[in-house]
Amino acid sequence: MDDFDRPILSVNHLSKQFGPGCIHCSSGQSDSLIKNYCPTCGTVYACRDISFDLYPGEVFGIVGESGSGKSTLMQCLYFDQEVTEGEALIASYKNGEANIFEESSQQKRYIRNHQLGKVYQNPILGLRMGFSSIGNIAEKLIAAGGRNVGAMEARGRELLEHVNIPIRRMKEPPKNFSGGMQQRVQIAKALSNNPPILLLDEVTTGLDLSVQANVLDLIKKLQRELNISMIIVSHDLGVIRMLADRTMVMLDGKVIEYGLTDQILEDPQHRYTQQLVHSLL
């Protein structure tokens, strides 16, 4: 068929372990593991054989309790962590034929700056809190090869305006801003090079309700206007329900369920997902 079936991002059999592994835990397959932890050698199997596809313009949700491996997965995709095994293909990079995890560090930097944008739960990880806000955006533009100061400033203004940061405050550092504003600066920075894929890791966690709503509305608006593909990680089912068409549920480093979001919420199959859904409200 046409491009309908062609994912923008394809992740296949991704695994990430912290620790050497031993004969007892045999690469995370053994029953002797306590959740995803090997009591003998202390290895944690954070992500175990994870596969999924992300399609152009879609919002894909990942839910799961703390420690289920959601953030590790996102870190692997953004090269914050090195994967133990697996591949990821991006359709807009080398025609989707190169495993991005096996590219040179120079190429990885290119992918990070041109193909991906990431927003962290903790703004300290995504921003330089002491630099000006517009400087934070310029940093990503420079990393992607931008050299024209005038053009970069214009782009920075445009982005900050887009995420509702008043232009008169663009020279202020994010440390002066509220949590919601910091998230919005992070989103502006992540969008600066028009990446086809945006990774959002618990972006509303820890914000008060009205600020949360404000950030969620912004994400929704961006998705509609820019038709950008997004992976949204959250333990908040409400956030997933509002934004994602399809959802994957993780537990102890494994994917236990995939489905349409309303199906996950109304007819969850796995014991854990049922428990999670019943915890809602």
Next chain:
Amino acid sequence: MEPILSIHNLSKSFMLHNLDKHIKAIDRVDFELQEGEFVGITGKSGSGKSTILKSIYRTYVINEGSIWYISKRFGRMNLAEASEREMVYLRKHEIGYVSQFLNAMPRTTARELVEQAIVEMGNGEDFAKQEAEHMLAHFELDEYLWDSYPATFSGGEKLRLNIARAMVKHPRLLLLDEPTASLDNASKIKVRELLEQLMREGTTMLGIFHDLEFMKNLCHREYNMQNGIFSAI
């Protein structure tokens, strides 16, 4: 002619892990819908009527059986085995679902809600604006409500908006889950007019109605659901 929807041996039960219990909702349901047909389902609450609709819409994962649907885009396909990606497409373009509850996006106005449904199908913003206003006016939703949040609406207003949102897409197959449950007579007549209009346009519809009076002279055929067993009337 090949039916647009043919359901064979459809069974659905729910495994409730916390109670360690299996609950059977529908058992070996068989029926067909020809293109342009309007088929009604009656039955007591809890008899499994909604389960059929939700299985077609894939909100529920079925245990057994097949749901063959003829899609404009994909041709003949089994909805029970379609990819999620295909289902997302079908929901945006071909299969509509109206329930008695409005699952409105928070902080989205009535007008935006209808407009988004039109834009989702690949239409331009200007066209969407025009169509949305047309549809909201048709349902006699007071104009001052258009730009307010549906969370503040009355039950009847919410429902009318819900139907407007599904109808504006002119779906190929429309699933109606008690769409008139909480409406007053004037609103019911409005809904009926719209359903009749959709019928004239050739929309195939499968609907659950409590209101037998409403169903009379509207549906081509009726089925009754009793304890998960489905039978023609």
